[in-house]
Amino acid sequence: MNILVCITSVPDTTSKISFSDNDTKFVSAGITFIIGPYDDYALARAVELKEAAGSGNITVFHVGEADSEPVIRKALAIGADDAVRVNSVAKDGYFVADQIAAYAKTKSFDLILMGKESIDFNSGIVHGLVGELLGIPSISPVMKLNINGNEATMEKEIEGGKETLQASLPLVLGCQEPIAEWKIPSMRGIMSARTKPLQVIEPTSFSSGLEFEKYELPTPRTNCKMISDSQVEELVTLLKSEAKVI
Amino acid sequence: MSVLIFLETTDNQIKKSSLEALVYGRTIASRSGGSVTAVVAGNPSNLSEAASHGASSVMQISDSRFSQNDTQAFAEALSEAANQKSASLIVMAKSVFSDSIVPKLSSIWKAGAATNVVSLPESDANFSVKRSIFTGKAFEAMKLTSERKIVSIKKNAVAVSLAPAAGEVVAFQPSVSSKAFSIRTVSTEKATGEILLSDAEIVVSGGRGLKGPENWGLVTDLAKVLGAATGCSKPVSDLHWRPHHEHVGQTGIKVSPNLYIAIGISGAIQHVAGISSSKVIVAINKDPEAPIFKAATYGIVGDAFDVVPKLTQALRNSL
Numbered sequence: 001m002n003i004l005v006c007i008t009s010v011p012d013t014t015s016k017i018s019f020s021d022n023d024t025k026f027v028s029a030g031i032t033f034i035i036g037p038y039d040d041y042a043l044a045r046a047v048e049l050k051e052a053a054g055s056g057n058i059t060v061f062h063v064g065e066a067d068s069e070p071v072i073r074k075a076l077a078i079g080a081d082d083a084v085r086v087n088s089v090a091k092d093g094y095f096v097a098d099q100i101a102a103y104a105k106t107k108s109f110d111l112i113l114m115g116k117e118s119i120d121f122n123s124g125i126v127h128g129l130v131g132e133l134l135g136i137p138s139i140s141p142v143m144k145l146n147i148n149g150n151e152a153t154m155e156k157e158i159e160g161g162k163e164t165l166q167a168s169l170p171l172v173l174g175c176q177e178p179i180a181e182w183k184i185p186s187m188r189g190i191m192s193a194r195t196k197p198l199q200v201i202e203p204t205s206f207s208s209g210l211e212f213e214k215y216e217l218p219t220p221r222t223n224c225k226m227i228s229d230s231q232v233e234e235l236v237t238l239l240k241s242e243a244k245v246i
Numbered sequence: 247m248s249v250l251i252f253l254e255t256t257d258n259q260i261k262k263s264s265l266e267a268l269v270y271g272r273t274i275a276s277r278s279g280g281s282v283t284a285v286v287a288g289n290p291s292n293l294s295e296a297a298s299h300g301a302s303s304v305m306q307i308s309d310s311r312f313s314q315n316d317t318q319a320f321a322e323a324l325s326e327a328a329n330q331k332s333a334s335l336i337v338m339a340k341s342v343f344s345d346s347i348v349p350k351l352s353s354i355w356k357a358g359a360a361t362n363v364v365s366l367p368e369s370d371a372n373f374s375v376k377r378s379i380f381t382g383k384a385f386e387a388m389k390l391t392s393e394r395k396i397v398s399i400k401k402n403a404v405a406v407s408l409a410p411a412a413g414e415v416v417a418f419q420p421s422v423s424s425k426a427f428s429i430r431t432v433s434t435e436k437a438t439g440e441i442l443l444s445d446a447e448i449v450v451s452g453g454r455g456l457k458g459p460e461n462w463g464l465v466t467d468l469a470k471v472l473g474a475a476t477g478c479s480k481p482v483s484d485l486h487w488r489p490h491h492e493h494v495g496q497t498g499i500k501v502s503p504n505l506y507i508a509i510g511i512s513g514a515i516q517h518v519a520g521i522s523s524s525k526v527i528v529a530i531n532k533d534p535e536a537p538i539f540k541a542a543t544y545g546i547v548g549d550a551f552d553v554v555p556k557l558t559q560a561l562r563n564s565l
């Protein structure tokens with residue numbers, strides 16, 4: 001089984017976000033970058049599927065500049081066999097989807113796994129766009145995935161519940177927990193990751209219908225009004241007459 | 247500009263967030279005198295609300311295969327409906343369902359899409375909208391420059407207001423391709439009669455401070471009095487005290503209710519990211535230093551086992 005896992009390199013979830021240059025640039029100084037949490041679930045499940053099958057190949061795919069190579073190496077340490085990096089800033093979801101589809105067309109993957117959403121850009125559309133570009137079904141958010149021959153059985157989240165689905169490979173899936181547990185790279189994994197192949201390719205040219213203008217931070221909340229624990233009635237009054245939310 | 251709005255249903259009801267999408271679309275259409283058409287599948291019991299919120303025409307899909315919620319079929323149907331109405335904008339509420347429709351529709355209908363949008367566009371000509379990014383930690387302004395546009399809006403981004411329109415309901419039988427309905431649904435498990443977390447106006451959420459699943463009555467009793475949905479922090483769902491679909495935060499459900507009540511939740515940055523666009527946040531925590539108080543509008547320092555039953559009772563007496 002050949003699996004392509006698409007990963008983002010995103011600020012660690014504890015990061016404080018800030019911008020510079022008139023709110024047009026993300027400040028990456030002091031930020032630790034990690035594999036996107038949902039992408040990390042996708043990768044973990046890919047490694048499990050390969051182990052269970054006893055054969056196959058996992059390629060990690062990333063659109064980004066050279067500074068994201070540590071994150072790609074981490075994915076290799078977790079268990080991917082090789083990696084491809086498209087040497088360009090990820091302009092938006094359309095651009096990324098185009099790069100993934102262009103590469104996937106040159107290979108034959110049984111599964112293309114992604115996160116259901118990136119935690120920086122949060123567009124949640126890359127898997128769907130890739131499915132369209134390749135003319136194969138895309139499903140998201142997938143919480144369970146089992147493969148039997150050419151058939152996939154999946155559990156998909158729906159609002160207020162879940163659905164069990166079946167479809168034939170190849171498929172593009174957006175993943176989320178509890179599809180697998182995040183994997184911590186072993187010492188051996190880290191050593192072998194250093195020599196696994198990481199191919200750098202140039203982007204296909206592309207123009208989308210989106211134009212970035214600027215960033216903005218939310219206005220901070222004003223100070224929290226404290227209420228004594230012996231006066232919960234006061235909270236009820238405030239919610240009714242001051243905040244008007246009940 | 248003529249606008250098409252997709253109305254999503256749950257438990258045979260048009261969702262509140264879809265009515266927000268309708269109001270958003272109506273507001274844009276009214277600037278330039280375009281038409282407002284809504285599309286809905288099935289026969290929701292509150293169908294008349296579409297007209298009272300400004301849809302002059304509702305295209306109703308009765309084809310029972312659409313009850314499977316196949317995203318490909320919906321994307322194809324919406325594209326066809328938009329073409330029939332010469333709409334140049336399709337609006338829908340952001341949801342687990344619409345998240346999968348948007349990219350498919352974008353490709354089929356050849357339109358640029360912006361998801362997670364929290365503001366109206368500057369104007370038809372300068373279609374600049376604000377999106378929520380970094381999981382609620384920031385926004386970005388971005389312009390949609392394509393001829394046709396798709397927008398999915400975040401819950402509570404616009405205030406719902408009535409603007410009754412003629413509201414004729416017309417039957418709509420979309421012609422779907424062989425790609426639609428190719429994914430077989432084996433089974434569906436869905437809580438009915440429960441208030442959807444992502445669509446709720448009020449959410450009561452519990453964290454590890456509640457000590458165990460046996461104490462969840464505190465949360466559910468309070469929620470019941472308020473007509474609220476229930477949520478939890480990530481460790482709580484990891485420990486299987488509560489189902490996974492209740493987990494709120496950066497890696498769970500992002501909520502933006504009018505009122506969010508956090509009980510025994512420390513307020514880790516990953517949790518706060520998922521609730522930061524709530525209008526009002528109430529924190530109940532025994533630790534005065536808990537970071538949740540930095541995110542909250544109102545706070546009570548105290549033992550949840552003591553405070554929450556008192557609060558539930560006070561609300562029962564006054565609502």
Ligand SMILES: Cc1cc2nc3c(=O)[nH]c(=O)nc-3n(C[C@H](O)[C@H](O)[C@H](O)COP(=O)(O)OP(=O)(O)OC[C@H]3O[C@@H](n4cnc5c(N)ncnc54)[C@H](O)[C@@H]3O)c2cc1C
Binds near residue numbers: 456494515532
């Ligand atoms: C990559 C990543 C992603 C994550 N994503 C999420 C996410 O999406 N959502 C999320 O919630 N977390 C997420 N987390 C976990 C997050 O970092 C915190 O660990 C988690 O939110 C803490 O949950 P908690 O507040 O319930 O528990 P704790 O941090 O253990 O806090 C319990 C709180 O209860 C209070 N308390 C104890 N007893 C009482 C009492 N009797 N009465 C009142 N208060 C009491 C304590 O003072 C404390 O503040 C993520 C972590 C990582 C690493």
Ligand SMILES: Nc1ncnc2c1ncn2[C@@H]1O[C@H](COP(=O)(O)O)[C@@H](O)[C@H]1O
Binds near residue numbers: 113114
């Ligand atoms: N720059 C990127 N490189 C590789 N994969 C990406 C990139 N951006 C997004 N993806 C994948 O697409 C998924 C959805 O991203 P998004 O549509 O931005 O929310 C992510 O979880 C990744 O798996």
